Amino acid sequence: MLFQLKSYLNFLLKSQNQHGLHSPFVYDLVTKCFYDKSEHKTYKLIKDYRNDLLGNKDRITVTDFGAGSRIFRSNERPVFSIAKNAGITLHRAKLLYRLTNYLKIDKALELGTSLGIASSAIAVNKSTDLITIEGCPETANIAKQQFEKYQLNNITLRVNEFEAELNRLIREHHKFDLIYFDGNHQKQATLDYFEKLLPTAHNDSVFIFDDIHWSAGMEEAWEEIKRHPKVKVTIDTFQWGFVFFRQEQVKQHFCIRL
Template sequence: MFNSRTYQYYKFLLRSTNKHGVHSPFVYDLITKCFKWDCNRGRIYRTTEVQMLRSLASYFNVQTIATDGDLKRMPILIEKDYKWGDLDSISNETDFIIIFKPKNMRALVEEVLPSLKNDVCIALVDVYRKRKSIRAWKTHQKNEDITASIDFYKISLLFKRKEQQKQHFVIRL
């Protein structure tokens, strides 16, 4: 029997593109500057989810982070002086939201997102873990407040940016 997660990964690989297939300046800069392409070898260094989250927080110059995860899982992020909070403490000041548990996605996107400021980034970790979270991810992409969604397979990003047209990107690193 074919593993569902393996199937999802192959499906992701078939749909995905690299930095050369991206026509949005915002997303192109995010890929090339945030995840630091190794141009000499034509590939990026393999990264873990936590390294990707750290790069995103640094790239966007984040001050306030809200998460539903255990901070002990993120020692690389803790060493910086961010203001931390849980999902209940999200305010208009929150710059970056990290969601580890799929059950928290729906409530956050439906209830909290409309009140957040412009340029907020929501990182969903391991969306392809369960079918339920894949369906939730596809639903959130269609949300009217979300203008850009980027699927990196390990991490999926949702952006609320008023100056950008609604677009979805599937990118392999």
């Protein structure tokens, strides 16, 4: 926790809002999407989906393939507690929906379904087809039930370890407009997934990395990703790191307060 506090204070020193942004693309993204205060009708489904999970007292056994949890000491966990402590916040879920809508995302990929709160935020836009991958069968089963209950038929849930599914996606020659990385908050795994999925990106794709300041290793991974020659624009919002590949742009890095 002390590490994250120091990281956040450093972030505040470097960060800015929309004022002084000299990239028209980033300025429009921040003002029209990040800072959009409109009450979108689709927020209701996202909120109901999340509240449904917050009221679920069932206990499941979680299989964790990633960096582990700082909250839970046991792998047997109540669903409501996972939704509260490990799930995406409502604020972030709304932003994820706005981003999907603003960038007109057709094809999306999510690494780490968990209970599917972020999945619902992406797929509530019915014109978006989402493939989401979850390694834990019991967690995925809860998400599957939720997808069916809320008629999110544009979600394809694949239950498997990431490596096998990513190899399959490469073989199937997928191209994605958006990839949300939220499954393994370790440096090497993050870099491996980034490199493996680069061929699935195109000029207008966006990669979103969760918890880029979770640990020293994740910060190192983020810095390596920023330096990659194919990466042109990055936005650090502290919780999330956004990566764009727009080759027509000068390489620039931004820290934006949300």
